[in-house]
Amino acid sequence: MIEAVLTRLRAGERLHQQIVDGRRQWWFDEPFEDVPDAVVVRIRATGEFALKEAGDSLFGLPENSQTWGGVDVSDRIPCINPRCRRTAAQDKFPDSHEIICGKCFRALPAAFRAEHRRCWREINKLERRILRTADPLKAQRMRDICNEWVDRLNVGWAEIRQSIEQPDKPAGLETFLEEIGL
Template sequence: MTKPGRIACEIPFCCRTAPAEKHGDDAQIICGKCWRLADPATRRENRRLYRLADPSAAEIETFYASWEAIKAQITEAKGGIA
């Protein structure tokens, strides 16, 4: 359970939060500590897709697929699976 006005990290069993006023109430975040556990190439691709000024529908779908892959990769690493 997070405090009001805070957003929890998307990675299970991570207790870090971020301010909702900075990201929005419905935003998903991965804290910096967890983010560094992901593969650097996957992170770079995700950031490139995030920064596109006018993305197409295919690029948006690719971004969300990349986000889910990063979450799965980090969850496996934190759980000792990888």
């Protein structure tokens, strides 16, 4: 049974899950095939196949996605916040391997957000000016300045990632109680 499941997973088929009466039920669609929970547990435990969640969990809980598949199952890019379950479409950001969702971005300190937006505003302004200029020397100077802004943006992105991955205050009960004034 394990080999049959692995063959279908390697062929790119997605494995579906639902929880009924506190137990996980697994199956493939078209053609329908019921998969015992023990088989999926063994595949995940042995590492024979990198079975990953597609990120369509009803309540955003880990290990509760309704769709599972191989390493390339997700055509989504996850938010850099490890406590966030939001994703973005890979085809919308083809050169990206990480994003920050709008909610997590708005939760950042205002200084981070302002610097990030300023960098993008300057980069976009310079790219428009480069396209309009006819002087190659002037265009090269603007490209150099644009590259400096890109470097500054990358440094800011690293600071954002670090502040999210290692916050000053841990997200927990004490922080929550402090926020509500108790």
